[in-house]
Amino acid sequence: MAHPTTSVLCTELGFEWPDGTTVLDGFHLAVGPGRTGLIGLNGSGKSTLLRLMAGELTPTSGTVRIGGELGYLPQGVTFDTARQVDEALGIRAAREALHAIEAGDTDERHFTAVGDDWDVEERARAVLDRLGLERLGLDRTTGELSGGEAVLLHLAALLLRRPDVLLLDEPTNNLDRRARSLLYEAVASWPGVLVVVSHDRELLQHVDQIADLRDGAVTWYGGNFAEYERTVAAQQETAERLVRAAEGDVQRQKRDLAEARVKLDRSASYGKKRAVTRNDPKVFSGKLKRQAQETAGRVRGMHTERLTEAKERLTAAEDAVRDDAEIRIDLPRTAVPAGRTVLHLDHVRLPYGPRADLELRGAERVALVGRNGSGKTTLLRAVAGELTPVEGEISTPVPLRYLPQRLDLLDDTLSVVGNVKRYAPAVGDNAVRARLARFQFRGGRADQLAGTLSGGERFRAALAALLLADPPPQLLMLDEPTNNLDLASVRQLTQALAGYQGALIVASHDLPFLRGLGITRWLELDGTLREVDPM
Template sequence: MSPSLTCTSLSFAWPDGTPVFESLDAAFGPGRTGLVGVNGSGKTTLLKLIAGELTPTDGAVRVAGEVGYLPQNVTLDTALRVDEALGIAAKRAALHAIEAGDTAEEHFETLGDDWDVEERTLATLGELGLGHLGLDRGVGEVSGGESVLLRLAALLLGRPEVLLLDEPTNNLDLYARRRLYAAVASWPGVLLVVSHDRELLDLVDQVADLRAGEITWYGGNFSAYEDALAVEQEAAERMVRAAEADWRKQKRELADAQVKLARRKRYGQKMWDSKREPKIVMGARKRAAQESAGKHRILHEERLAEARERLDEAVDAVRDDDEIRVDLPHTAVPPGRDVLTLRDVEPAYGGRLAGGFELRGPERVALVGRNGAGKTTLLRTIAGELEPVTGQARAHVPLRFLPQRLDVLDGDLSVAQNVARFAPGATDNRIRARLARFLFRGARADQRAATLSGGERFRAALAALMLAEPAPQLLLLDEPTNNLDMASVRQLTTALESYQGALLVASHDLPFLTSLGITRWLLLEGGELTETRPEALADPA
């Protein structure tokens, strides 16, 4: 039987009763499927239901084959050895015992037919760029990006027929991403991947678009999906224009009909008052006229209601493409003005940065490098969160730092209250007016930060920093696109288009960095900052 997974009448609600799916039907066969949708649409929840980490409220998930699941946030027990994290420690110990002359039956039972377990494991690690890891090495010595690849290696060694990946490129550097792409491209079974990584999604065979609790299927990769979606949206917008024209027409016809009926009523009353015809004849005529007028009015009102319904349906078919549009003149930095100076900085963790670095004017700088190179540590040092061991990191303008964890928000406070913490001099009306430009309108500004989806939480954190007083003229961002859907990435990009200060962005997302209009590319490697070019990063060796 070929591997597959099927969701039948699948329903799920959170403990507070909030529904995520109601009677969702979907089937995934062999091949690579990209699962896309806005933050909060239920993508991660669906993967957890398939993996068995959540229990459906109703319906069922049926899987033909073993399931392997790579969650968004991979945490490995640092007390384990690499072979234990890979799940091969017992087989490896049995193999070594047999090779040492111990012929106990239990060793043969543990090993089974997997005599090449070590060779196969080392080959898998090599394919993922982890060949330098010894099987006896402690997991505590492995970086965050290597942890993701190590967990993926464990899944590949288990040979599951169905593989579920949730934002697998988060925290992976450019080099590690290439390894992951190769593994995905050669996957032989069922693969379902949730990601905002365009390059990864361009490797899939089909796209499943999860929206409003339903899945719409698109053949081809993500680029083909975007093309098909653009055609759909153009047609939907034409339908909206046609429906609006029809609705206006029906409104005019109803108004005209009401005017004509009013005239007829006045004429009938005039005839009644003048008594030009017998009373019985005029009474019958009046009743007939009233009946005709009622039918006429009802007909036009029904047509207007139908036109309104068609307009509402047409509007629903057009996706919400709200973009953040803000005016931030106080963030402007004159060309040539000193913004940031680094002098022989040795961060608390990592190597010394030999020499100096200067950032001037409204430059937009990308900070790239391998996992573990020290990018986050450097940003935290610049932001003043960590004291350098030696040297100096000095910002000459007001700065704000948006970390990966988004812990700038207080979960117990509302969005508006969080922004007020950063702008204590601003009135509530001013805060709410500006939050509306970040798509927090009306009651949404009163939502507790702890209840926000990932994309909303990011948008709220970005609003808090960009609307802060004094206005930040240097913005530090650490992997800002992690866990963001495509719509949120577009919103971030448009918000940063309005920002007139200097940017220093650490990211592995080359398409995103390119969209920001980066003016300088800095590679952090071996404790040194060197200028580089995006072309040199596109296909690392």
């Protein structure tokens, strides 16, 4: 049985995908009361672990035990567009029973459905107001919701249930700044057990402890993300110092071994000459030779052993230094002349109302911002040719590529190599693999099926397919690209885009990421498209 203070207990937990890829093996985790931030590199198994806790996946081995009622907010929340808001909140049956009782129907079934929740409608409206969804009536359908509003509505349903254990997987994806602030408040005031997977630094400032999942095990750090960073920085400084010391020790042992060999060779040569000069008997000279060989063997063995131990210490020291691989690419073929028009929007009116006029020239870097539901994704899809404007014209005289939030441009049945070759069919297999290596897909990783990739790996594969396309894009549009990316992957994305020399439009609520891209223009969509001051 779980310890009384333990709300989540994973014991000898193992999981592997149908293709045999192992995610967890003999994994242990115990999470008690409080707010825990679960972090780690993409592909380390964070989302898989949450799905195992939530019962969405069945362990290959071991057990997961939850102390109390569980609530789970997965990535990529969607609703049936025909559902009503009260149904999505899980209160429809109670509302219908309450209305029936108010109309004079005293059937016992209605009282059972209501239970003690006579103020269910007031509580529901209060939670919606708290999360900035005050405009949603309980009788409206969910088809009108943006991606961010869908996340908040799902969270509202969880808050109404008041579960003992709450699991959140990248909850700030698709949320605008106001919605993120509201979610931060909800997390900070959560009274029970909470485990949140996130790359959002601001959200992670509201947790009590950090669980870092690496190499199939969790390392715990007390405090919020800022305290975690300070601790890791100190650990890495010590680890790098130990690496330098171990490297110096290896070099010393190599020199000592080389010097010992020289001395032994000289001694053996001297012994031979002395035996010839003195004309020693063969029995005596043979004995001296064997003694010299035994001594030489001991000396060589001692120095070889010391060198081996020094190398082992160096390996251990190197293993303690984190290697969050970087992406560094040069894409000169994406360059566009400064005066060339890459995008022209002429009196464009989009579905659902937004209007836009825009002239984009040269290698400008544009941040597209605005609240949830303002039409940012709609605008990008229209420029990409996926939607037809209600009015006006869109002109894109250069090759363009669009990376949507869903990353659905990848064919899950093809390998990473196969997906890239879809966009560059004339490029040879070896050339594709050489380019993919720059995106950290080396060897067998390039042959991995897209359907088995983690969120961050999937993003890197999609980005590689677009940037390595033939012809290369001179206008690149990204919609919330940091969603589902760990902190190391966000750095990798920023590095990759540093090598992109064309025009860039990025729709994002992640202001630290946008500031790192060297944005030249900030555009806000709020009914109309207008230029705003840098944020």
